[in-house]
Amino acid sequence: VSGGNTMREFKKSSKLDNVLYDVRGPVVEEANRMESAGTHVLKLNIGNPAPFGFRTPDEVIYDMRQQLTESEGYSDAKGLFSARKAIMQYAQLKNIPNVSIDDIYTGNGVSELINLCMSALLDDGDEILIPSPDYPLWTACATLAGGKAVHYICDEQSEWYPDIEDIKKKVNDRTKAIVIINPNNPTGALYPREVLQQIVEVAREHQLIIFSDEIYDRLVMDGEEHVSIASLAPDLFCVTFSGLSKSHMIAGFRIGWMVLSGNKRHVKDYIEGLNMLSNMRLCSNVPAQSIVQTALGGHQSVKDYIVPGGRIYEQRECIYNALTDIPGITAVKPKAAFYIFPKLDVKRFNITNDEQFALDLLREKKILIIHGGGFNWKQPDHFRVVYLPRVGVLEQAAHKIGDFLSTYRQ
Numbered sequence: 001v002s003g004g005n006t007m008r009e010f011k012k013s014s015k016l017d018n019v020l021y022d023v024r025g026p027v028v029e030e031a032n033r034m035e036s037a038g039t040h041v042l043k044l045n046i047g048n049p050a051p052f053g054f055r056t057p058d059e060v061i062y063d064m065r066q067q068l069t070e071s072e073g074y075s076d077a078k079g080l081f082s083a084r085k086a087i088m089q090y091a092q093l094k095n096i097p098n099v100s101i102d103d104i105y106t107g108n109g110v111s112e113l114i115n116l117c118m119s120a121l122l123d124d125g126d127e128i129l130i131p132s133p134d135y136p137l138w139t140a141c142a143t144l145a146g147g148k149a150v151h152y153i154c155d156e157q158s159e160w161y162p163d164i165e166d167i168k169k170k171v172n173d174r175t176k177a178i179v180i181i182n183p184n185n186p187t188g189a190l191y192p193r194e195v196l197q198q199i200v201e202v203a204r205e206h207q208l209i210i211f212s213d214e215i216y217d218r219l220v221m222d223g224e225e226h227v228s229i230a231s232l233a234p235d236l237f238c239v240t241f242s243g244l245s246k247s248h249m250i251a252g253f254r255i256g257w258m259v260l261s262g263n264k265r266h267v268k269d270y271i272e273g274l275n276m277l278s279n280m281r282l283c284s285n286v287p288a289q290s291i292v293q294t295a296l297g298g299h300q301s302v303k304d305y306i307v308p309g310g311r312i313y314e315q316r317e318c319i320y321n322a323l324t325d326i327p328g329i330t331a332v333k334p335k336a337a338f339y340i341f342p343k344l345d346v347k348r349f350n351i352t353n354d355e356q357f358a359l360d361l362l363r364e365k366k367i368l369i370i371h372g373g374g375f376n377w378k379q380p381d382h383f384r385v386v387y388l389p390r391v392g393v394l395e396q397a398a399h400k401i402g403d404f405l406s407t408y409r410q
């Protein structure tokens with residue numbers, strides 16, 4: 001109370017009422033509280049390679065140092081020519097059709113561009129198909145923009161591929177677009193060409209924009225090939241997202257991009273909207289843009305991590321085997337990225353609330369995972385583990401999870 005008046009209270013905007021972003025939500029806050037009280041917490045919750053000892057190639061750092069003094073000013077809103085040219089060539093290598101330098105936008109991570117694309121597209125009540133489980137930023141940005149995120153199921157019984165019948169059931173006159181995340185976070189799935197083709201057919205029939213988040217496209221294991229869905233849809237409008245956060249272990253530098261491709265005749269107005277929002281943020285971080293050419297052009301050190309003997313490959317083998325050895329846990333073996341999304345036998349553990357499960361595990365074993373609900377997964381039967389820590393740490397974590405579950409009943 002000041003001067004006899006009651007202080008005015010400030011509430012967050014109602015636009016945020018239905019926005020969920022649990023990758024940094026309440027369970028993580030509890031972990032932070034525990035850490036500030038001096039407890040060591042093993043954090044398996046966020047896909048940030050650097051703290052786990054993954055280093056960016058030296059030439060990338062060297063390059064940024066060299067260019068720092070020339071990177072002081074704003075760049076063109078879409079980005080430096082050198083960066084966009086390198087991204088254009090990368091898009092060509094992935095057979096993404098009809099891409100010119102004007103179709104490439106750099107962003108402060110893919111995150112900024114997801115937000116931008118959703119804001120420019122969605123009016124109140126417009127629908128967009130988003131996978132469940134998803135990387136929750138997609139649902140959050142669509143919701144914040146006023147759109148309605150309609151979740152289609154990815155089917156664990158079929159390697160976590162999108163359920164095409166479910167997609168067909170959920171398309172209607174208000175559906176503007178479909179989002180795919182390939183390779184997938186949180187499941188680690190990699191979609192084969194035939195599945196992508198089926199998605200393209202649905203998009204073609206209902207004239208949907210395709211948004212494809214491909215930030216893990218260079219982290220594919222088992223000799224598999226990543227196919228960009230845009231390469232299969234020259235007659236549709238596609239937006240493909242990627243960046244250097246994961247492939248070059250520089251999530252902190254904040255550099256990602258999007259590539260507009262295919263048929264652009266019917267999306268002129270939308271592109272005007274994208275340009276306006278892109279101009280409004282002036283440009284993305286210029287020092288980070290300055291290394292794109294070097295990063296995409298040189299030796300791809302990430303390849304050493306994803307083959308037998310490499311850290312990500314071996315850590316995947318370790319976490320998959322260790323978790324699936326635990327009675328009451330099953331999992332689809334991930335093919336890409338560095339996440340696994342195991343299933344809990346909810347009857348056995350009597351689990352009805354997956355967030356509570358995550359909190360109980362955190363408090364008892366000091367291990368932080370994110371519950372499936374954080375990825376817009378509607379049943380309380382999944383959780384995500386980030387397998388970036390070294391094999392010894394992962395073994396220990398799995399052992400503790402097994403120990404915890406051996407007596408756990410909710």
Ligand code: PLP
Nearest residue numbers: 047109110111135185243245256
């Ligand atoms: N898309 C997916 C599927 C992700 O997993 C992430 C980060 O974890 C992002 C986008 C955001 O990446 P960026 O660092 O480029 O903003």
